Amino acid sequence: MSATAVIRAEALGKRYRRGVRVDAGLRHVLEEFARSPWRALRGAKPEMFWALKDVSLEVREGEVLGLIGRNGAGKTTLLKILSRITRPTEGWAEIRGKVRSLLEVGTGFHPELTGRENTYLSGSILGMGKKEIDRKFDEIVAFAEIEKFIETPVKHYSSGMYVRLAFAVAAHLEPEILLVDEVLAVGDINFQKKCLGKMGEVAKGGRTVVLVSHQLNQIRRLCERVAWVDGGSIRMAGGTHEVVSAYESAMARGEGNGHSANAADRPAAKGRFIKWEIVEPKDSNPHVLRDAAPTTVRFTIEVTEAIRNAHHGIALFTHDRQLMWGWSKDNVDLNPGWHAFSYSFPLLPLRPGPYGWVVSLYEDYEEVDAWECLPEMIVATDPVADPRDEWAGILNIPSEFSISPSEQGFE
Numbered sequence: 001m002s003a004t005a006v007i008r009a010e011a012l013g014k015r016y017r018r019g020v021r022v023d024a025g026l027r028h029v030l031e032e033f034a035r036s037p038w039r040a041l042r043g044a045k046p047e048m049f050w051a052l053k054d055v056s057l058e059v060r061e062g063e064v065l066g067l068i069g070r071n072g073a074g075k076t077t078l079l080k081i082l083s084r085i086t087r088p089t090e091g092w093a094e095i096r097g098k099v100r101s102l103l104e105v106g107t108g109f110h111p112e113l114t115g116r117e118n119t120y121l122s123g124s125i126l127g128m129g130k131k132e133i134d135r136k137f138d139e140i141v142a143f144a145e146i147e148k149f150i151e152t153p154v155k156h157y158s159s160g161m162y163v164r165l166a167f168a169v170a171a172h173l174e175p176e177i178l179l180v181d182e183v184l185a186v187g188d189i190n191f192q193k194k195c196l197g198k199m200g201e202v203a204k205g206g207r208t209v210v211l212v213s214h215q216l217n218q219i220r221r222l223c224e225r226v227a228w229v230d231g232g233s234i235r236m237a238g239g240t241h242e243v244v245s246a247y248e249s250a251m252a253r254g255e256g257n258g259h260s261a262n263a264a265d266r267p268a269a270k271g272r273f274i275k276w277e278i279v280e281p282k283d284s285n286p287h288v289l290r291d292a293a294p295t296t297v298r299f300t301i302e303v304t305e306a307i308r309n310a311h312h313g314i315a316l317f318t319h320d321r322q323l324m325w326g327w328s329k330d331n332v333d334l335n336p337g338w339h340a341f342s343y344s345f346p347l348l349p350l351r352p353g354p355y356g357w358v359v360s361l362y363e364d365y366e367e368v369d370a371w372e373c374l375p376e377m378i379v380a381t382d383p384v385a386d387p388r389d390e391w392a393g394i395l396n397i398p399s400e401f402s403i404s405p406s407e408q409g410f411e
Contacts, residue, residue: 004096006177006208007059007082011091014052014077051077053232055091062206066213066223066240068247074232075212079103079179082210097176097208098127102166111155115146115165118154122169136172143198144168145191164191171198177208196221216244220352221387241352241380242288248319249354249376271303271334273359273371279342288378292398295348299341299359299373307334311362314343319354319376322394332361349397350379 052074059065067075080086081093083101100122109118119140123133141150144164146157154162170178180199199222203209213219219226219240226243228236236243277286280296289295299314310333315326327343341359355377360370384399385392 004061005058006061006096009093010056012052012055012088013090015050015089050232064203064209064223066211066219066226069229073229075229099177100170100175101179102170103181109154114153115150119169123173140168140172179210181212245354245378269368270305271301271368273369274300274302276373287375288380290380292381295345297343301339303334303336307363313360315358317356349395351396352379
């Protein structure tokens, strides 16, 4: 893969006015005056807001970049700027190569033209000759499953037909750069799976793709890097599994709890769990597991009064509270001071995503402390299970497969 950057953006910002009437005629002016004469005389001051603010990114040739984030975070605005549909208020962006954008159903199609005519129009815009489009045409129509309607003006298409043809054209006419928003959600399940397969071919073919999707398993499967857009800015960018898992974790806890609900925010007792960390394998972030290797996790507890014959428990949950593992120990004695509870595993074969540790300590059936450890553990290992989500399961167990000669038949 070339190291050449084909998409570059620096300090992008886009500001909009909220609640401004575009075409205010005399009737609307009189209505506003009747409702609030003083406001009408003074003139209503438009409210401004930033849909994007100080966004910088770089996408290299042949790379597949995923954009994730909540609705209204600014992902589509960013794609519109990269597509030259919208001008930025500040900053700049440049793209080197032929670009095809799928930002909303029917983007780039003329409603009065037929499906056939729009296919040739799109190809011409991408700089392709008629012979090249002829060679791809039958494949495009078959993929879109609209053979009976190819001579019909697209204004009569359903939204599903529209998006099928739009995606087929974009994927088969081979632009150098493909920008795709969440348009595939319009199609049915079978077509979505077909599109995923085609997107995989596009990605492996060395073309540059920027993909917006709320379907995080699609992002995990297709993207090499991910940028998390939040409130108009890039909150986190990096490896796919780490960024997606961090986003899932934030969504699962409703963004409101964050890391503040940590040990210091819980009432003191005889003992209190203070922190947790992954000791092995070592990483710059002690709460991220990147390697499928022997793993040691350590929980630190501060004891202020002697604890005798206590019961200690630990559990590991997925972000949707599915129990993955649990263990307990009785007859635990602890003197005042700090103590480390360490757990060593030959492997933690967990599917990439966010996970939560829960540790507890009871004395004479009374709770000393029970802590849902924060921050959550992010598993960012490479997936080694079946590439199809429905068969991947909940564990990420490495395996080796071989075929060898075998005697035919049975005794």
